[in-house]
Amino acid sequence: MHFEITVDIDAAPETVWNLLKDVERWPDMTASINRVELLDGPVRDGARARVHQPGMPAAIWTVTAFTENENFTWQSRSPGVTTTGGHEVRPGAAGGSTVRLTLDQTGPLAPVLALLLGSRTRRYVTMEATGLKTIAESS
Template identity: 35%
Template sequence: MQRLDRLDAGELRVGSTARLKQPGQSSAVWTVTRLEPERDFSWRTSRAGVRMTGRHLLAAVDGGTRMTLVLETEGPAAGLLSALFGGLMRASLRREAAGFARQAAAVG
C-alpha cells in the first residue's frame, strides 16, 4: 500500500470511507461494509464494471493469530480483470500480508 487517506472522521465503522493507492494501480475509494473488531474487516470498491470486496479475517491459532486476506471480484468485467491482473492482485495480497506480519512482530 502506498497511501491511505480516511475520507471521514471518527472511529472506523461500517460506512467509513478511505482513498487507497496501491503500487501499479490508480487510487480508489473503499467503503467499510463489515467490521467485527479482532475478527473481520471488509470493504468494497467499484470501478470499470467490477466490484471488489477486500476481506481481512483474523482467527486465534496456537497461541497466535492467523490472518487471511481475500479479494473477491464480481460484475461484468470481473473475469477479464482476474485473467489480466490476477497475478498482480495475488502479489499485492502477499505484500500486504507480509507488511501486516512485520507490524504484528514489531508490536508483540
C-alpha cells in the same frame, strides 16, 4: 476472481487487529500500498478510504461489515467490477493469531481484469499479509 491467503502471526490478536484496522499505516507495512486517506474517520461500518497502490488508479473503499477485534470487509466499485476485500483476525490454534485476507472481484469485466491484473493483485495481497506478520511480530 477469488484469492485468499492465511498467515499465522506470533502476536496477540489484539495487537494484530489494531495494526490491521489502522489502514493509514499500511504503507509502513507493505510496498503494495503507497497511501491511504481516511475520508470518514476510523475504519467502521460505512467508513470510506481512498487507497493509492503502485501501478493502479486510486480507489475508494467503503466498509460494508465491521466487527471490532475480529474482521472488516470493504468494497470498491469501478465500471463493470466490484472488488471486495476481507480482513479477519482469529486467535491462533497454538497461540498468537491467524489472519485471513480475501479478495473477490465480480461483475461483467471481472474476468478481463483477472487476466490483466490477477497476478499483481495476488502478489499485492500476499505482500500485505507478509508485511502485517513482520510488523506485528516485531511490535
